Amino acid sequence: MDMASRRFTWLYAKSQLKLKYRYTSLGFLWNLLEPALYLAVLSFVFSVVNRMSMGDYAVFLFSGLVPWRYFEKVVTTCMDSIVQGDWLLKKLPVSPFALPLTRWAVASAEFGFSFLVTLLLLTFLKKGWTVHCLVLPLAAVPWSLFALGLGLICATLFTFFRDIRPIVQMALMFAFFSAPILYRPQLFPGGSLQASLLVWHPITYFAALFQKPIYSGRWPGGLDWAVALGCAAVSLLVGWAAVTRARSRFYFFL
Amino acid sequence: MAPDVFRLDDVSVSFRKHAIEERSLKHALANALKERPAAVHRALRGVSLRVPRGQHLGVIGRNGAGKSTLLRVLARVIGPQVGSVYVDRRCHVVPLLELGIGFQPDLSGIENTHLAGALMGYSYAEIEARLPSIMEFAELGDFIYEPVKNYSSGMYARLAFALATDVEPEVLLVDEVFGVGDEFFMAKCVTRMRRLMAGGTTTVFVSHALDFLLAHCERLVWLDAGRIVLDGAPADVAAAYRCGAGQRGEA
Numbered sequence: 168m169d170m171a172s173r174r175f176t177w178l179y180a181k182s183q184l185k186l187k188y189r190y191t192s193l194g195f196l197w198n199l200l201e202p203a204l205y206l207a208v209l210s211f212v213f214s215v216v217n218r219m220s221m222g223d224y225a226v227f228l229f230s231g232l233v234p235w236r237y238f239e240k241v242v243t244t245c246m247d248s249i250v251q252g253d254w255l256l257k258k259l260p261v262s263p264f265a266l267p268l269t270r271w272a273v274a275s276a277e278f279g280f281s282f283l284v285t286l287l288l289l290t291f292l293k294k295g296w297t298v299h300c301l302v303l304p305l306a307a308v309p310w311s312l313f314a315l316g317l318g319l320i321c322a323t324l325f326t327f328f329r330d331i332r333p334i335v336q337m338a339l340m341f342a343f344f345s346a347p348i349l350y351r352p353q354l355f356p357g358g359s360l361q362a363s364l365l366v367w368h369p370i371t372y373f374a375a376l377f378q379k380p381i382y383s384g385r386w387p388g389g390l391d392w393a394v395a396l397g398c399a400a401v402s403l404l405v406g407w408a409a410v411t412r413a414r415s416r417f418y419f420f421l
Numbered sequence: 422m423a424p425d426v427f428r429l430d431d432v433s434v435s436f437r438k439h440a441i442e443e444r445s446l447k448h449a450l451a452n453a454l455k456e457r458p459a460a461v462h463r464a465l466r467g468v469s470l471r472v473p474r475g476q477h478l479g480v481i482g483r484n485g486a487g488k489s490t491l492l493r494v495l496a497r498v499i500g501p502q503v504g505s506v507y508v509d510r511r512c513h514v515v516p517l518l519e520l521g522i523g524f525q526p527d528l529s530g531i532e533n534t535h536l537a538g539a540l541m542g543y544s545y546a547e548i549e550a551r552l553p554s555i556m557e558f559a560e561l562g563d564f565i566y567e568p569v570k571n572y573s574s575g576m577y578a579r580l581a582f583a584l585a586t587d588v589e590p591e592v593l594l595v596d597e598v599f600g601v602g603d604e605f606f607m608a609k610c611v612t613r614m615r616r617l618m619a620g621g622t623t624t625v626f627v628s629h630a631l632d633f634l635l636a637h638c639e640r641l642v643w644l645d646a647g648r649i650v651l652d653g654a655p656a657d658v659a660a661a662y663r664c665g666a667g668q669r670g671e672a
Contacts, residue, residue, distance in 0.1 A: 170542070171539060171540060171541070171542040174539035174544065174545070175523070175536070175539040175540050177539075178535060178536050178539050178545075179536060182525060182528055182532060182536060186525070186527050186528065189527065254522070255522065255523065255540075256498075257493075257498065258498065258516070258518050258519055258522045259496070259498065259516060259518075259522055259523070259540055260496055260497040260498050260516070261540060327444065327449070328444060328445060328446045328449060329444045329445060330445050330446050330447075331446070415500040418493075418498065418499050418500075419436055419437060420444060
């Protein structure tokens with residue numbers, strides 16, 4: 168990506184963040200309030216469904232849900248970024264990477280705020296903090312790169328095939344409900360079909376990067392890191408190659 | 422002879438027709454199975470052109486002749502499907518295909534100046550240093566702190582033009598942007614353009630304003646149906662165009 172596109176990406180992402188809250192009375196506070204309210208409602212509802220103490224369940228839920236929401240937002244917002252960037256890509260020789268990268272940067276900043284809120288809420292709910300939580304900033308990296316890679320792939324596909332959007336949304340919904348984010352993997356007895364499926368579910372390992380340090384007070388395992396970083400590297404490579412190969416044809420499909 | 426800023430060799434650009442219905446998986450699969458040849462509109466056909474540094478070139482032609490496509494090829498917005506395009510990467514090229522590209526309605530004039538300036542390849546500090554002269558040319562007063570969605574079309578155009586031309590690009594590609602604003606603004610724009618051209622900025626104008634091109638360009642290219650019909654001295658090309666295009670219009 169050339170220097171002009173890099174500068175534009177940075178300034179555009181900053182302006183998008185600024186604009187999001189410019190005309191709201193509580194301004195930037197919404198960055199903190201929005202995830203707090205969302206998490207409070209979810210933890211109340213699902214602690215009843217799961218028959219767990221609300222505090223215990225909320226700690227488990229927050230640890231998986233906050234990175235998932237970030238992941239989902241990056242993929243869905245990156246998907247239409249190139250198509251919606253026709254006002255730019257049809258007028259100036261800007262790198263097409265600038266548009267998905269802007270969406271990724273905005274979502275990453277919002278994830279940072281959400282994560283701060285989560286930590287704040289957890290100080291009330293969680294008993295006993297361990298040193299394992301220090302790994303959390305690192306644990307966000309595979310989530311972030313995996314999301315960006317898939318976002319680039321979806322952005323390329325969506326430019327050529329507009330009916331990709333519902334397919335991606337369905338796939339994300341399936342991935343969410345089949346992953347151990349709303350429920351604990353221990354719910355299923357070892358050797359059961361559900362337990363075997365969870366072993367093959369990549370989000371199981373991504374979720375473990377946050378759930379183990381926050382909920383279980385353990386370090387994420389080597390397999391968790393290997394699967395998460397492997398998926399992130401492959402998706403990023405495929406996403407980068409997809410945009411690079413297709414960039415000369417984008418103009419004709421915008 | 423001055424080195425080339427642009428060199429196009431046998432460049433062709435085609436657009437697929439019926440592109441809207443083709444943007445679905447169903448259509449893509451059907452096309453792949455039946456291998457139907459896609460219907461295309463050929464916007465440029467075998468165009469070869471050299472633009473030396475410092476030259477002021479005008480491109481004329483009727484609507485749909487391929488003028489804007491040619492400018493987008495020079496700006497590297499469109500890559501040709503056939504032929505080759507050389508652009509001297511050492512030159513700072515500013516495409517002015519539309520006034521206010523990159524402007525966000527809810528951002529203020531100053532914020533938009535920085536954002537659009539970044540798109541033109543300038544750093545935050547460079548734009549910051551040029552802000553006083555940009556503001557002076559744009560004559561916006563305190564409106565520079567207002568969101569640009571509250572600007573009149575003239576104010577919007579003044580700010581956009583001030584930004585694009587204050588930075589003194591080495592190459593300027595202009596696509597019919599003088600049609601906005603009042604006559605005083607037009608006169609200001611023309612004066613500034615003359616200054617840039619006198620200072621050595623290579624310019625490529627696409628315009629229907631033949632008199633403007635005759636007064637300011639040293640070479641004219643007449644495009645028709647994606648092909649170069651005539652390339653030469655402005656007076657000769659303009660006379661041939663008026664005669665040829667006029668006859669077509671009557672036909």
